[in-house]
Amino acid sequence: MNELDTSGAGTVDGRGSGHSNGHSNGHGNGHGGHGGGDDAEGGRLNGYADGDAYVRHTGPKVVALGGGHGLSASLSALRRLTDDLTAVVTVADDGGSSGRLRRDMGVLPPGDLRMALAALCGDDEWGNTWSRVIQHRFRCDGDLNGHAVGNLLIVALWELLDDDPVSALQWMGRLLGAHGSVLPMSAVPLDIEADVRGHDRTAPTLVTAVQGQHALAKTPGEVLGIRLTPANPPAVPEAVAAVRDADWVVLGPGSWFTSVLPHLLVPELAAALVETKARKVLALNLAPQPGETDGFSPQRHVEVLAEHAPELEFDVVLGDRDLVDDVDELTRAAAGLGGQVLLAPVAVGDGTPRHDPARLAAAYGRIFTARERIAPWR
Structure with a gap:
């Protein structure tokens, strides 16, 4: 199996599709109790706010940011690799239930x-x-x-x-016996507003302000940028602390403008992402999203993120090896973030743009185990 090339912003074409081994996480069966985890080598004994109980964590401290189906796919993969997992979730949904x-x-x-x-x-x-x-x-x-x-x-x-x-x-x-923690990125409900060129089909060059996640997800036209209301919302302190204390931070996959980029518009969270000593992975979508990112190439996703957070760097940009048409352009875009590209088989393989949790776990596992060869701690 090829290893990550750390000589520069290189590309790794992951040809292996091996499955990662899961870890015993020592969680209870949903009755509020947590047993002691495995005495695995390298485990950390952390205090747990449940009486005098303690839990020994195995695996790296990982924080995953996003929302919706993309974050769900990432969490389903990551929980196979670590039991020290925190999800930081967007709170701008205004549709449905x-x-x-x-x-x-x-x-x-x-x-x-x-x-x-x-x-x-x-x-x-x-x-x-x-x-x-x-x-x-x-x-x-x-x-x-x-x-x-x-x-x-x-x-x-x-x-x-x-x-x-x-x-x-x-x-x-605790009720669910969840293999990790879930936090909102902000304690106040947020609204997304976007500038969209061609939202009005009769005026393809007109730039219109589109309000609301539900409306933005279905908009025709080209999304030029987003902002949050209220502006500069407060972050949940626990989410900021988790990012600063992480070994790895994973952003994406997910709806780019409504699930991924909003995290970068919460000032305290954005600052934590820039300043953390954690290594960072940007997980790309498998296909453009109709309406929101119509016509976007993988490298365009990277470029748009850089436009919204120019100071944010990533160690690895993860994409599917069969769905990246222009590897050189993606490598160039990743280098603009200070990182390299890992291409691996992460889709389900049936032609639909869905991540396979086991394959995605294998890709994350390769990245995490190559940590000493990626970059020095900042």
Whole structure:
């Protein structure tokens, strides 16, 4: 198997498709208890806020940022490699069940948080069952129609815990036996506004302000840039601390303008991403998203990110070897971020643009185990 070339902003064409070995994480079965983890070599004994219990973590400290299906795919892969995993999730959804709860109750949109929790559920009977339960949507003629069970559980916990979003998500994670933690990137609901050229099909050169994640995800035309409302929102302190304390930070894959880039517009979180000593991976999408990133090449995704966060650097840009047409251009774009390219088979292989968790885990595993050959700690 080829190793990462660290002589410069090189390209690695990963031809292996081996599966990574999972780690025992010592989590309880959902009853709120956490047993001691494996006494694996290199494990860290950390205090755990559950009585006098402790948990020994195996694997690196990893923070994954994003939202929606892209973050879910990344978490499903990463939980196979480490049990010290934190998801930092965007909170700008304004559609569907999340949008209704947000408007009716003034809460954070819970949908992307729920999906992250579901992705962290184990592969045993407990995990599979609870993942299905919280993802289940009611189908009826009444007000519950379309609501996801997990969304309602999260909002109920927020109400019971005096709108403490972090504690509520910790309780949900304990119920599910989640293999990691989930945090919102901000404690206030956010709105996304974008400048879009050609949103009005009758005026293809006109630049229009499009408001809301739901509208932006379906917009025709070219998205030129995004901003958040309120501007300069506060970050959740625990999310900032997790990024600063991480060994690895993974950004993407996911809807580029509505799930990935919003993290870079929260000042405290953006500063933590720039200043952390963690090594960083940018995981690319497998295909452009209709409307939001129509016509985007892999390198254009990288360039747009650099435009929104010019000081942010990455060690590795991860793409699928069969879906990158211009490797030289992607290598050039990655070098602009200070990193190199790893090409590996990460798609499901049936022609649909979906990440395969086992293949994605194998790619992340190659990156993590090559850590001494990537770059010195900053």
